[in-house]
Amino acid sequence: MRDYRNPPWMSAPFYSVSPTNAPSYKIKMSIDHLASSPDTNRQTANYQSSIWANSFILTNTSDDEITLPAHEMQQLEDLKEEVRREIMAAASDTSKQLKFINEVHHLGVAYQFEKDIEEALQSIYENNHVTNYMNQDLYHVSLRFRLLRQQGFIILCDIFNKYKYENGSFKESLLNDAWGLLGLYEAAHLRVWGEDILDEALAFTTTYLKSMVEHLQYPLAEKVTQALYRPTGKRLERLEARPFMSVYQEEASHSNALLKFAKLDFNLVQPLYKKELSSISRCVELELFTEAINRKELALSFRVGYGQRKSASRIHEAMLLDSSRSLQRNGGDGKYRKIILGPTSKRSSRMKKSVQVYMVEAKWLHGKFIPTIEEYMDVAQASIGVPMLTIFSFMAMREMENKEVFDWFRQDPKIVRASSNIIRIMDDLASHKKGHIASSIECYMKQHGVSEQQTYDEFHQQIEKAWKDLNEEFLRPTAVPMHFLNRLLNFAQSGDVMYKDQKDIFSHLGEVMENNISMLLIDPVPI
Numbered sequence: 001m002r003d004y005r006n007p008p009w010m011s012a013p014f015y016s017v018s019p020t021n022a023p024s025y026k027i028k029m030s031i032d033h034l035a036s037s038p039d040t041n042r043q044t045a046n047y048q049s050s051i052w053a054n055s056f057i058l059t060n061t062s063d064d065e066i067t068l069p070a071h072e073m074q075q076l077e078d079l080k081e082e083v084r085r086e087i088m089a090a091a092s093d094t095s096k097q098l099k100f101i102n103e104v105h106h107l108g109v110a111y112q113f114e115k116d117i118e119e120a121l122q123s124i125y126e127n128n129h130v131t132n133y134m135n136q137d138l139y140h141v142s143l144r145f146r147l148l149r150q151q152g153f154i155i156l157c158d159i160f161n162k163y164k165y166e167n168g169s170f171k172e173s174l175l176n177d178a179w180g181l182l183g184l185y186e187a188a189h190l191r192v193w194g195e196d197i198l199d200e201a202l203a204f205t206t207t208y209l210k211s212m213v214e215h216l217q218y219p220l221a222e223k224v225t226q227a228l229y230r231p232t233g234k235r236l237e238r239l240e241a242r243p244f245m246s247v248y249q250e251e252a253s254h255s256n257a258l259l260k261f262a263k264l265d266f267n268l269v270q271p272l273y274k275k276e277l278s279s280i281s282r283c284v285e286l287e288l289f290t291e292a293i294n295r296k297e298l299a300l301s302f303r304v305g306y307g308q309r310k311s312a313s314r315i316h317e318a319m320l321l322d323s324s325r326s327l328q329r330n331g332g333d334g335k336y337r338k339i340i341l342g343p344t345s346k347r348s349s350r351m352k353k354s355v356q357v358y359m360v361e362a363k364w365l366h367g368k369f370i371p372t373i374e375e376y377m378d379v380a381q382a383s384i385g386v387p388m389l390t391i392f393s394f395m396a397m398r399e400m401e402n403k404e405v406f407d408w409f410r411q412d413p414k415i416v417r418a419s420s421n422i423i424r425i426m427d428d429l430a431s432h433k434k435g436h437i438a439s440s441i442e443c444y445m446k447q448h449g450v451s452e453q454q455t456y457d458e459f460h461q462q463i464e465k466a467w468k469d470l471n472e473e474f475l476r477p478t479a480v481p482m483h484f485l486n487r488l489l490n491f492a493q494s495g496d497v498m499y500k501d502q503k504d505i506f507s508h509l510g511e512v513m514e515n516n517i518s519m520l521l522i523d524p525v526p527i
Contacts, residue, residue: 185205377424
C-alpha cells in the first residue's frame, strides 16, 4: 500500500540520479567550459571573512590541555560518582528522578551516565502499569512521556486523554498550569505518525504559551521563551549546556555536585573540540582536492556522461581511504577500510553517484534550469551532505566496526532521508533568494503554480513530517544501536540551529552564531 503521509519527493531514495534512469541529467560540459565560457557569470555567495581568521587552524592544543592534573581528575571522578548516586537515590520518587535526569540532559553530561539513565528509565517503564500516574500533574506526566520516548521506549500518547473533555477539546483548567503546558508542549515534539492528540496538543500549547509568556516569572518565563524558540528535542545538548547552567544554578533545588561536574566536564572537553577543529581545518582531504584542481585534472577529464572518467570520484575515494588509514594509525582496526570502502565496483558506483549530483546542480545553474520538485529533491537530498557525513561520523566512532551498520546505511534508511530533508528544506527556506541555482522553493512554485507564502506553508509542514519520521526511527527495537541514530538526530538539530526562522546564520555569521562559537570553543565556564 502506498504511503500518502509524504509527497513522493520527500521519500525519494538518495543517489537515485543515474545515467540509466535520468538521461537528461547527463552532463556533457567540462569544468573548463563552464569556467571559460564568456556567457557564464560565476556565482558567488559573498561570504564574509571569519572574525577568527586562521586562529582555529593555528591552534596547537597540547595533550596537557585536555588532561586534568591528577587531583582535579580525582575530583571529577568523585563528583561523577556522587551524581550517579543521586540518580539512583531518587528512584523512590519517580517525579524527582525524572526531573534530575532531565537536568543531566540539559547540562550536556548525559553521555557520562548512559548506563545509569538507561537502568533508571527501564525501571520506570517496567513499573508503568503499577504506578498511579492518574494523580500526577500534567508536567510530570509529560516529562515521563518525553524522557521515555526520547530513550526509545514505546509509551502510548493516550495518557493525555484525561486532560481533554469528552468533546475532544483540552480542559480549560490547563490554562492555569503554565508548567504543565510547557511539559506537554515539549512532549508533543516527539510525536510520531497517527498521534493526533499530540498534534492537537502542540497547537493548543503553542497558542497559550505565547499568550502568557509575558506574564510569567523567572525562571519559568525564560524556560518558556527558550522552548517556544527551540524545543528540547531540536536542541544540541552541548550548545544548550552553557545557558542552562546560568539558569540552573539559580534554582534553589539544584544539585551542587551535578552543576560543578557539568562545568568541569565542559571545560575539559572544550580544548579537545579545538584540537579536533584544528585538525579538520588542516586536513589532508583539502590538500588532495586543491592538488587536483591545480593539475587541472578535473577540468581536463571530469565529464558525467555515462562511461566516462570521473577524476573527482577518485579524489572522493582518496578522501575516504585517507580517513580510514588515519583511523588505523590512531588505533582503529583494518576492518574500517573494508567496511567503509567495500568492493571496488560498489565503491566506484557510490562515488560516481555522489559526485554526479554536484555536477547536476552545476548544469542547472549554468543553464538557468528549474527542475521539477521531484528532480530537485532527488539531487538535493544527496548534495546537502548528510549521507557522506554520516559515513564519516560512523568511521570516527572508535567502537564502530560493525558491517551490519553499513549494510543498514546502504539500504537508504528513513532516518537519513528525514535528516536530509530537514536540513535541505530549512536551508532552501533561508537562502533561496541568494541568486544561486533554483531551490526547492522556486521548483515547487513553478510546478504547482502557487505563491511563495503557500510554498513556505507547505514546506514547514514537510519539515514537521520529517521530524515525525525521525522520531519513529528511535522507537524500540531500533534497526541499529541508539548512538548511531543520535548522529542523524544531531545533523537535523544542527539544521535547526543554522537555518531557524528562514535565516542562514551558517553562511552569514551574526551575533547568534558568533556567540555560539565563542561559548562552545573559546570561553571556558567560570567555576
